[in-house]
Amino acid sequence: MISFAAIGVGPFDTNLLSQALILATPILLAGIGELISERAGVINVGLEGMMLSGAFFAYLVDWKAHSAAIGLLGGIGGGLIFAVIMGLLAIEAGADQIVAGVAITLAAIGLTGFLFEQIFQNLQQITVHTVHSWSIPVLTKIPSFGPALFNHDPLVFLAFILVPIAWFLLFKTRWGLAIRAAGELPSAVDSAGISVRRVRWMGVLCAGGLAGLAGADLSIVQVGIFHEGMSAGLGYLALVAVIFGRWKPVGVLAAALVLGGTNALQLRVGEQPYIQSAFWGAIALIALIWLGFQARHRNAPSMTLTALLVVAGVVLLIVQPHISLTQPLWVGFPYAVALLVLAGSRTAARMPSALSVPYRRGQS
Amino acid sequence: MSDLTKSKIRQGVLDVALMLLVVVIALAIALVFIAIYGVSPGRAISAFLQGAFSGNFNLGSTLSKMVPLTLVALGWIVAFRGGRIQVGFPGQIITGGIFSSIVALKISLPIWLHLPLAVLAGMLGGGLCAWVAAWLWAKRGVNEILSTLLINLVMAQILDWWVQSPFHDPSTPLPQTRALPTSSLYPVLLTNTDLHWDIILLPVAVIVIAFVLARTVWGFKVRVCGANALVARHSGISPTRIGTQAMFWSGALAGLAGASLVLAGTTPAMGEVFEGGVGFNGIAVALLARNSPWGVIPAALLFAALAQGGQVMQATVNISSELVGIIQGLMIMLVLAATTMLYLTQRRRRKGPGERELVPPPELRGAELGATP
Numbered sequence: 001m002i003s004f005a006a007i008g009v010g011p012f013d014t015n016l017l018s019q020a021l022i023l024a025t026p027i028l029l030a031g032i033g034e035l036i037s038e039r040a041g042v043i044n045v046g047l048e049g050m051m052l053s054g055a056f057f058a059y060l061v062d063w064k065a066h067s068a069a070i071g072l073l074g075g076i077g078g079g080l081i082f083a084v085i086m087g088l089l090a091i092e093a094g095a096d097q098i099v100a101g102v103a104i105t106l107a108a109i110g111l112t113g114f115l116f117e118q119i120f121q122n123l124q125q126i127t128v129h130t131v132h133s134w135s136i137p138v139l140t141k142i143p144s145f146g147p148a149l150f151n152h153d154p155l156v157f158l159a160f161i162l163v164p165i166a167w168f169l170l171f172k173t174r175w176g177l178a179i180r181a182a183g184e185l186p187s188a189v190d191s192a193g194i195s196v197r198r199v200r201w202m203g204v205l206c207a208g209g210l211a212g213l214a215g216a217d218l219s220i221v222q223v224g225i226f227h228e229g230m231s232a233g234l235g236y237l238a239l240v241a242v243i244f245g246r247w248k249p250v251g252v253l254a255a256a257l258v259l260g261g262t263n264a265l266q267l268r269v270g271e272q273p274y275i276q277s278a279f280w281g282a283i284a285l286i287a288l289i290w291l292g293f294q295a296r297h298r299n300a301p302s303m304t305l306t307a308l309l310v311v312a313g314v315v316l317l318i319v320q321p322h323i324s325l326t327q328p329l330w331v332g333f334p335y336a337v338a339l340l341v342l343a344g345s346r347t348a349a350r351m352p353s354a355l356s357v358p359y360r361r362g363q364s
Numbered sequence: 365m366s367d368l369t370k371s372k373i374r375q376g377v378l379d380v381a382l383m384l385l386v387v388v389i390a391l392a393i394a395l396v397f398i399a400i401y402g403v404s405p406g407r408a409i410s411a412f413l414q415g416a417f418s419g420n421f422n423l424g425s426t427l428s429k430m431v432p433l434t435l436v437a438l439g440w441i442v443a444f445r446g447g448r449i450q451v452g453f454p455g456q457i458i459t460g461g462i463f464s465s466i467v468a469l470k471i472s473l474p475i476w477l478h479l480p481l482a483v484l485a486g487m488l489g490g491g492l493c494a495w496v497a498a499w500l501w502a503k504r505g506v507n508e509i510l511s512t513l514l515i516n517l518v519m520a521q522i523l524d525w526w527v528q529s530p531f532h533d534p535s536t537p538l539p540q541t542r543a544l545p546t547s548s549l550y551p552v553l554l555t556n557t558d559l560h561w562d563i564i565l566l567p568v569a570v571i572v573i574a575f576v577l578a579r580t581v582w583g584f585k586v587r588v589c590g591a592n593a594l595v596a597r598h599s600g601i602s603p604t605r606i607g608t609q610a611m612f613w614s615g616a617l618a619g620l621a622g623a624s625l626v627l628a629g630t631t632p633a634m635g636e637v638f639e640g641g642v643g644f645n646g647i648a649v650a651l652l653a654r655n656s657p658w659g660v661i662p663a664a665l666l667f668a669a670l671a672q673g674g675q676v677m678q679a680t681v682n683i684s685s686e687l688v689g690i691i692q693g694l695m696i697m698l699v700l701a702a703t704t705m706l707y708l709t710q711r712r713r714r715k716g717p718g719e720r721e722l723v724p725p726p727e728l729r730g731a732e733l734g735a736t737p
Contacts, residue, residue, distance in 0.1 A: 342511060
């Protein structure tokens, strides 16, 4: 698949870069959708279920239609089914959004598992058509990192192009203003004569469609197969990315890259017999950068924690112990990092004020 | 009979009727799925009922499945009444199971000491797992829903490693622990069934939680924090401290459920998938019970019957037991929709001129996201 020479230190080479972009893509796609939804005031814990549904329906449609492009549409549809349910519960009925999200995830796990077992139980494992990768003509020729950055499947490019598009839509258009206002002060949207319900519906549908596309990326773009519970928590990572990204498109991009990079690193380091020194060096470096970031924002209590992390990284780099972790622990690593990221960043102040609060006219 | 009692009774009857309606609609939708796959609904229903209730073995399995579901549902209720929405039950069950397995395998004691110790260790494990999320919420302002979801994912991997490496049974390639000694297991209550003595936890836990929440000072504080954090703070109750405690005990109940799953399971060992979806289904049970400790018993019976009957249905009429997952998701959605509609229509009817605005019950208000204490 990747045939160019890898350049870099230890596990940190251009292969890792390429892998990080691929793994960041589903988080970014779902994250951008969730960003729009949360900006409109609807938190979507069902993102995980919508992603799983997208992965299954993309696979099913791809298999029936023999076309990956139509399969992608199937994925979007799979996400939208549950987005409609989410909208009915959260916007029309005004129910608790978090509980609704949990219900959607449960129902999606059940529905995809049920249909998968009923339809495919007597068939061999089927690999469907996958999407061909594109290489950007001139840029791929750049030595060393050119192929890693510019030779990917179209969804990778789409995900990254969505970041400026989402920024433009949210911050430079009337539509974006209505979305943001619906998340901050819905009564203002209402008095301006714009329907809060309609604005929030658009947010929820954006989240569902993009989460479905992210699911399609997992099943018919990355591997060409489906298995039960395929989304494996990536939907939750997308939720973390929105919070860590402080409800801004560029922030979501950065968070998706960090989480995707961690996931790629986990896959690479997990293969090695023991943890290489470059890994400890990277921890020290990342912690140092984070420390600088915190110093700028004067975030004193968590600075001590980060400083300790820098020291720990440097000590381990010098001592170079032969530590090895088994596969499962590496798989859990990105989630643990996401947890640390949440603990280390105080973001509540940037949260849309009306997030998860149902809007009822004349009651605010 | 006073007017207040009358209206309370009317409300109760309405609630029960509504929940029954929800169950009927969800089951009807499930029958549609069954019919699509060419199985006659009559055959499916009889296979299901037989699987869930017929004979000692099936009935015993259903009852034994009720225990962890009830405990988790009670855990949700404790946290929810305190205004905290924690969804880390799968992770807490796993931590509880791991702690129980340590005590069960590493210590040898007579049963009257070994079993209680293993059970307490499970509670402690679940409580600690929830306390991590509670601490992150109280001290770092981390939204407890997201942190518990992430902890679930981490704990699932730790369990994977736990049953493959340090506690793996070398005599089998399966990812499971060595056989736990009999002195650490709940004794079987009914021979040749899965029904163990842990069934007594069911009434005991329901009574204790109902009593604590309704009749003790701590329970009152929990309810005040959940109903209105501002009022709590003004009356000298710290919503942060009470919320943390509520989450710890909520996790401890999930840990107790984990101990039951390990120490009263079908095989006397802890496997990779012993949690089996109980964590999230427990939430569904609590919602169907409308967050009332007493309502948990019928709701848990229904969900346990669904799980047990669904397994048998898969074996006899070849319908995937994943169908149960659809039913459970549907039920939560319908409960949410129904309770909200009920509240809205009642509000519209009661809000005559000069009457005060009804305060919406906590389950209808949006959760306080990231509420930094």
